[in-house]
Amino acid sequence: MSKFNLINIDTSFESYQQLINLYHENKDRQFETIEISFQQWFAANLSSALGGVLDKLLENLNTIRFSYISPDIRAIMQKNDFLSHFGYQKVNDIYNTTIRYQKLKPSDGRFFHRYVLKELLERPELPAMSSALKKKIAESIYEIFINAQLHSESNFIYMCGQFFPAKHTIEFTITDTGIGFRNRVNSRFERDLSSVQAIKWAMIDGHSTKQGISGGIGLAILTEFVSINKGKIQIISDDGFYQLDTDGVQTRLFSGSFPGTIINMEFKTDDTTSYLLTSETESDEPF
Amino acid sequence: MQEIIISVFNIVGSSFCVDADDGQKVYNLIKKALYEGKKIKLSFQNVEILTSAFLNTAIGQLYRDFSEGKIKGSLSVENMLPEDKALLKRVTATAKLYYQDPERMQTSINDILGEE
Incomplete structure (x- = not known):
């Protein structure tokens, strides 16, 4: 039996490193029991990343047990449905600040649409936002889901979010356990980019690994929107960490690799920018 | 010549036009009509959300098969929100390039490697 403590998991580089450590310390185990304790804090939206890691460990027929979950963490992870995947009872979210944990096959596009509608767009308790802002947030999330669907070669795509009404923020995380940016770019172009170089390359408008068809707009759209919205993007892929926020771009390397890609998005809900284009700025000729 | 109207909403079967595979269905119809020398009006009535991935396959890849002049002269859109039209314009500009x-794409890899 192995034991692992997840301590104060938020969206910091160090927290992602702990999730990578959880994977690396246990990835070679088979038919064993892995006990995990949750201490202090666990950011609900990172249930998405944890779900991906735990599924990788379950592939080797290990048994996952949560030996300790602090009452606060337990409450929120029951409300967002994560713990119901691991033998716990579902609990209603009376404050309605959770965005449910969901794991979907890449081909489950229609379920994803329903999920976004139910969990995000049609939620009456969603902070007051212009419909254009809501649409920009939904589009960003779709672009990232579709990227994972097209490029990750993952068996599942994991998603989860959280509203923070006092901070006027929505955090939403999409995780896959596929090949990652580095392998994808390097195998397409037969090169040897580092994980950070591969992420930086993919963030540039029009850069795509697709063959015979243009693309590479989705991440650029997300970058532009998040910059105006004063939000944040974090990409954790392989051993690369990339973060874009109001302080600019920061990149770092992890010790060990995440088995896939995590994309964490933070959106500001009190953004008063008008995202509606007027007919004056609209070109009549899109071709 | 009579214009053929293609309803994107109906082809996809949803107001959420986000999947690349759904874009492919739209592309197949446009391609067939363009090969036959027809004029097409693509209607986005009742479409609520579009992604670049959908538009890349639905329209972007037409620039592989047809000249810009042919596409400009044969294809038009209607009932498209200005912000969606802006996204389409971006998709077509990327496809042309x-x-x-x-x-x-190969040379852009050298640029990234040269940066560091």
């Missing part, structure tokens, strides 16, 4: 210079 891509098919003009297919080696561009």
Whole structure:
């Protein structure tokens, strides 16, 4: 039996490193029991990343047990449905600040649409936002889901979010356990980019690994929107960490690799920018 | 010549036009009509959300098969929100660049490697 403590998991580089450590310390185990304790804090939206890691460990027929979950963490992870995947009872979210944990096959596009509608767009308790802002947030999330669907070669795509009404923020995380940016770019172009170089390359408008068809707009759209919205993007892929926020771009390397890609998005809900284009700025000729 | 109206909403079967595979269905119809020399009006009535991935397959890849002049002269859109039209314009601009210079992606890798 192995034991692992997840301590104060938020969206910091160090927290992602702990999730990578959880994977690396246990990835070679088979038919064993892995006990995990949750201490202090666990950011609900990172249930998405944890779900991906735990599924990788379950592939080797290990048994996952949560030996300790602090009452606060337990409450929120029951409300967002994560713990119901691991033998716990579902609990209603009376404050309605959770965005449910969901794991979907890449081909489950229609379920994803329903999920976004139910969990995000049609939620009456969603902070007051212009419909254009809501649409920009939904589009960003779709672009990232579709990227994972097209490029990750993952068996599942994991998603989860959280509203923070006092901070006027929505955090939403999409995780896959596929090949990652580095392998994808390097195998397409037969090169040897580092994980950070591969992420930086993919963030540039029009850069795509697709063959015979243009693309590479989705991440650029997300970058532009998040910059105006004063939000944040974090990409954790392989051993690369990339973060874009109001302080600019920061990149770092992890010790060990995440088995896939995590994309964490933070959106500001009190953004008063008008995202509606007027007919004056609209070109009549899109071709 | 009579214009053929293609309802994107009906082809996809949803107001959420986000999947690349759904874009492919739209592309197949447009391609067939363009090969037959027809004029097409693409209707986005009742479409609520579009992604670049959908538009890349639905429209972007037409620039591989047809000249810009042919597409401009044969294809038009209606009932498209200004912000969606802006996204479409971006998709077509990216497609034109891509098919003009297919080696561009390879050279862009050198640029990233040269940065560090």
